[in-house]
Amino acid sequence: ETGVTQSPTHLIKTRGQQVTLRCSSQSGHNTVSWYQQALGQGPQFIFQYYREEENGRGNFPPRFSGLQFPNYSSELNVNALELDDSALYLCASSLLQRGEQYFGPGTRLTVT
Amino acid sequence: GESVGLHLPTLSVQEGDNSIINCAYSNSASDYFIWYKQESGKGPQFIIDIRSNMDKRQGQRVTVLLNKTVKHLSLQIAATQPGDSAVYFCAEDPGNAGNMLTFGGGTRLMVKP
Numbered sequence: 001e002t003g004v005t006q007s008p009t010h011l012i013k014t015r016g017q018q019v020t021l022r023c024s025s026q027s028g029h030n031t032v033s034w035y036q037q038a039l040g041q042g043p044q045f046i047f048q049y050y051r052e053e054e055n056g057r058g059n060f061p062p063r064f065s066g067l068q069f070p071n072y073s074s075e076l077n078v079n080a081l082e083l084d085d086s087a088l089y090l091c092a093s094s095l096l097q098r099g100e101q102y103f104g105p106g107t108r109l110t111v112t
Numbered sequence: 113g114e115s116v117g118l119h120l121p122t123l124s125v126q127e128g129d130n131s132i133i134n135c136a137y138s139n140s141a142s143d144y145f146i147w148y149k150q151e152s153g154k155g156p157q158f159i160i161d162i163r164s165n166m167d168k169r170q171g172q173r174v175t176v177l178l179n180k181t182v183k184h185l186s187l188q189i190a191a192t193q194p195g196d197s198a199v200y201f202c203a204e205d206p207g208n209a210g211n212m213l214t215f216g217g218g219t220r221l222m223v224k225p
Contacts, residue, residue, distance in 0.1 A: 002155070033211055040120060042201050042215030043156065056212045090155050094211055101211055103148075103155030 002026060004093050004104035012110045013081050021076045021107045025093030031055070032074040033101065034066060037088040049074055078109075086111045120199060122220040131189040131223075135202035135216045140183060144205035146213070147176060147187045151198045159187070159200075189221075197223045 035043035045058035049068035148156035
C-alpha cells in the first residue's frame with residue numbers, strides 16, 4: 001500500500017449535481033496531482049497542487065476545481081456533472097514536484 | 113474489483129517467459145519516463161523510471177529501454193510470474209513543473225500458468 005487514501009470508494013451522482021472527492025497524501029508529501037481515468041484508458045492529468053497552490057492544469061474545464069489544505073490533503077470538486085465525468089478519479093502524492101508519485105486506489109464516480 | 117482496460121491491447125505469455133511491453137510517446141520535449149502497473153481495484157504502482165540522458169535502466173526483473181530517436185519506450189520483464197498479470201502504462205513527463213504526467217493507453221499482460 002502507498003499510504004495515499006481516497007474517499008469515498010464509490011459514488012453515484014445525477015447529471016447536473018456537484019461532487020467532492022477527497023485525498024490524503026502520504027505523510028510529508030507536499031505535492032498532490034489528480035487524474036481522471038475513463039474505463040479502458042490511461043489516466044489523464046487534471047491538475048496539481050503544491051503547497052496549497054494550483055501548480056499546473058491539464059485540459060479540463062473550470063468546473064473541475066480543487067483545494068489543498070495545510071496538512072497537504074486535497075479535494076477535487078466537480079460542478080454541473082456530465083455523463084462523461086463517469087470515471088475513476090486518482091490522486092497521487094509526491095515529496096517533490098519531480099519525485100516518485102504514489103497513487104491512491106481511486107474513487108469510482110458514476111454519473112447517471 | 114475495478115475493471116481496468118477492458119479493451120486494451122493484450123499480451124499473453126507463459127509463466128517463466130520474458131515479456132516485452134512497448135510504448136510510443138508523443139512529446140519530444142519529455143525528459144522523464146515512468147512505467148506503472150495497475151491491478152484491478154488499485155491505483156497505478158510505480159515500477160521503474162528512466163531519464164532522457166539514459167537509454168537503459170535495470171531494476172529487479174525489469175528493464176526499461178528508451179529510444180529517443182523514434183520516441184519509443186519498452187518494458188522488459190524477466191521470468192514473468194502470475195503476479196505480473198496487470199495493465200501496464202507508460203507515462204511521460206513533459207518537463208514543465210514536474211509530475212504532470214501524460215499516460216499512454218496501456219497494455220494488459222496476462223500470464224498463463
